Amino acid sequence: MQEFKATEHQHVRYNPLKDEWVLVSPHRCLRPWSGQTETAPDDQPPDPLNPLLPGATRSSGQRNPVYTSTYVFPNDFPALLERVPDPPPSDHPLFRSSAAKGTCRVMCFHPDSTMTIPLMTVDEILAVVNEWVNQLKELGRKYTWVQIFENKGAIMGCSNPHPHCQIWASSYLPNEPRVKERCQKEYFIKFKRPMLLDYLKEEMIKKERIVILNAEWVALVPYWAVWPYETMLLPINGKPQRMTDLTDEQKRSLAEIMKQLNIKYDNLFKCSFPYSMGFHGAPTGPSAAPGDSPHWLLHAIYLPPLLRSATVKKFMVGYEMLAQSQRDLTPEQAAQKLRECDDVHYKAKK
Amino acid sequence: MQEFKATEHQHVRYNPLKDEWVLVSPHRCLRPWSGQTETAPDDQPPDPLNPLLPGATRSSGQRNPVYTSTYVFPNDFPALLERVPDPPPSDHPLFRSSAAKGTCRVMCFHPDSTMTIPLMTVDEILAVVNEWVNQLKELGRKYTWVQIFENKGAIMGCSNPHPHCQIWASSYLPNEPRVKERCQKEYFIKFKRPMLLDYLKEEMIKKERIVILNAEWVALVPYWAVWPYETMLLPINGKPQRMTDLTDEQKRSLAEIMKQLNIKYDNLFKCSFPYSMGFHGAPTGPSAAPGDSPHWLLHAIYLPPLLRSATVKKFMVGYEMLAQSQRDLTPEQAAQKLRECDDVHYKAKK
Ligand SMILES: O=P(O)(O)O[C@H]1O[C@H](CO)[C@@H](O)[C@H](O)[C@H]1O
Ligand SMILES: O=P(O)(O)O[C@H]1O[C@H](CO)[C@@H](O)[C@H](O)[C@H]1O
Numbered sequence: 108m109q110e111f112k113a114t115e116h117q118h119v120r121y122n123p124l125k126d127e128w129v130l131v132s133p134h135r136c137l138r139p140w141s142g143q144t145e146t147a148p149d150d151q152p153p154d155p156l157n158p159l160l161p162g163a164t165r166s167s168g169q170r171n172p173v174y175t176s177t178y179v180f181p182n183d184f185p186a187l188l189e190r191v192p193d194p195p196p197s198d199h200p201l202f203r204s205s206a207a208k209g210t211c212r213v214m215c216f217h218p219d220s221t222m223t224i225p226l227m228t229v230d231e232i233l234a235v236v237n238e239w240v241n242q243l244k245e246l247g248r249k250y251t252w253v254q255i256f257e258n259k260g261a262i263m264g265c266s267n268p269h270p271h272c273q274i275w276a277s278s279y280l281p282n283e284p285r286v287k288e289r290c291q292k293e294y295f296i297k298f299k300r301p302m303l304l305d306y307l308k309e310e311m312i313k314k315e316r317i318v319i320l321n322a323e324w325v326a327l328v329p330y331w332a333v334w335p336y337e338t339m340l341l342p343i344n345g346k347p348q349r350m351t352d353l354t355d356e357q358k359r360s361l362a363e364i365m366k367q368l369n370i371k372y373d374n375l376f377k378c379s380f381p382y383s384m385g386f387h388g389a390p391t392g393p394s395a396a397p398g399d400s401p402h403w404l405l406h407a408i409y410l411p412p413l414l415r416s417a418t419v420k421k422f423m424v425g426y427e428m429l430a431q432s433q434r435d436l437t438p439e440q441a442a443q444k445l446r447e448c449d450d451v452h453y454k455a456k457k
Numbered sequence: 458m459q460e461f462k463a464t465e466h467q468h469v470r471y472n473p474l475k476d477e478w479v480l481v482s483p484h485r486c487l488r489p490w491s492g493q494t495e496t497a498p499d500d501q502p503p504d505p506l507n508p509l510l511p512g513a514t515r516s517s518g519q520r521n522p523v524y525t526s527t528y529v530f531p532n533d534f535p536a537l538l539e540r541v542p543d544p545p546p547s548d549h550p551l552f553r554s555s556a557a558k559g560t561c562r563v564m565c566f567h568p569d570s571t572m573t574i575p576l577m578t579v580d581e582i583l584a585v586v587n588e589w590v591n592q593l594k595e596l597g598r599k600y601t602w603v604q605i606f607e608n609k610g611a612i613m614g615c616s617n618p619h620p621h622c623q624i625w626a627s628s629y630l631p632n633e634p635r636v637k638e639r640c641q642k643e644y645f646i647k648f649k650r651p652m653l654l655d656y657l658k659e660e661m662i663k664k665e666r667i668v669i670l671n672a673e674w675v676a677l678v679p680y681w682a683v684w685p686y687e688t689m690l691l692p693i694n695g696k697p698q699r700m701t702d703l704t705d706e707q708k709r710s711l712a713e714i715m716k717q718l719n720i721k722y723d724n725l726f727k728c729s730f731p732y733s734m735g736f737h738g739a740p741t742g743p744s745a746a747p748g749d750s751p752h753w754l755l756h757a758i759y760l761p762p763l764l765r766s767a768t769v770k771k772f773m774v775g776y777e778m779l780a781q782s783q784r785d786l787t788p789e790q791a792a793q794k795l796r797e798c799d800d801v802h803y804k805a806k807k
Pocket of ligand 1: 423615
């Protein structure tokens, strides 16, 4: 039989952070697409009554200040509230519920609704990073987990194109970080080193999945990536466990790599690239302290759905929901395509 | 503080089959929706060149027979192939890949492209069930896992409205069944009874999550459901571990409850209700034998994305991808809404 080529032959890859496998079927790229297409991301019309604008009145009746940089306010329709009665103790091991307290905030990145991260200046993005650190510091004192995330684009369920993210803080450790906590801890006990530091070291040698490298961060397509153009940002110096551990250089460098990566994303299919992104670091809460989680390394993840063009996404449906994630191009191919994308935004060139 | 009401107050629920939690935020139903909407499911136009029609020539050049009931053929763009070279052994614990062999088939349910399960007769659906059993028998001899699944509707990445499902068989046990295998086994060791049999017993007493009950099956919204109108079909007599264990009564009764449930689904938002559905039973393969997996109970799951109407779905995005699934109505509320749906299809009434 032929020699194995990762770019041609199906195989499964293991994600040690999540203890999960992904099916890689690169030969499937040839499949034609005649199914549902999306509206091109740039076609989302700006809303004249946009409640996120400086000075606008929101549905709660509250009025935004005339902000000029970032602006944080409580989500008017929060999935998590601070004061709710606790459920009674469960009466059966198969019917377990538990109390959940929390708070949800919205954070505007910029006063201008037509702005996006790749079009903002590094200083403007740095203001976003600094505010994330503030939020994590404040909410992390009380809550076990503070999830900062951005849903970008209508295709990602984002109902407002104004540049913003959300912050949901909870009294419980959610599934995804709970699994990452367990896997990183097991690795640390076994190998006496943080998993992601070992991973980073290897990726810096192998290079084939690296998209961008700057003074403090690397953007790479993880070996076990599920979404077609999924990427991960890892700090290359020191071992920050949480956003609150970042040095000033790491913060500015993070703003820079976020801008660089997002320019490449937008250039890939010549559209405002949709995604969900967010940060994962060591859990927080009243008993958390700097340096208490040596098995953790802070990282950001970008989960973009587009596969072939601005209008054709990867559907994570039947097989993926019921059995296992499946991807059509290899992580190395995705990294190469992103590397080859121009570093100047396609809109800036006109 | 007020008394706890599950229909009003947020809480988290545990899924013992998957060792995962879901955030239930029923107060969030009040949230207005101004984001992306979908094309109503019935608007998907029939394709005159539909390659799934009896007698049609497919992209592979192969011609379908003039079939009159079900028809199974190899997927022309399979994610899993039978003969591919194996990847070399991994050189690092964080870069593990493994061989994956398999096969992908497509199964048409009916020769008529405008047909769907709720509109088919029970006898026609029974032919589908019987063919599923045949496929499982044949492919299960060789493969560890045979995933039968249906992606229904353009919103679920289904590119052809012709009634059909897919069957992907693999040499590996995929993530989802691997976790269910582990959780059911642990429960069985601890309690000496199959988890889902215990669960079924309780649900039959509690009744509040039951949607339909017939002679051999129950359709219910699981206590830990993630998707708004997610349901599970469980056999109420005996302990079938795989589809191949089903009696003739169970097969006919399955066809009946599938029709009944899908009529309710279509009536809920007066549209052809989209979903991904599939079956989970004990793993198969050369060493599998009837009765060898007493911790398993065969079940079907329906994962439909619609939340508020035929065009507004639940987006599983930022928080859900990065932290934990979140739902806006309780499983009990969903079960009640489905129970109240008419048992006669809205199209049959005109
Ligand atoms: O094979 P199909 O129907 O073209 O493809 C669809 O179902 C597959 C299995 O769930 C997914 O991997 C694809 O992303 C989806 O578009
Ligand atoms: O709060 P939003 O932006 O209206 O809502 C969006 O993000 C939330 C968090 O990921 C999801 O639960 C919603 O389904 C989605 O529509």
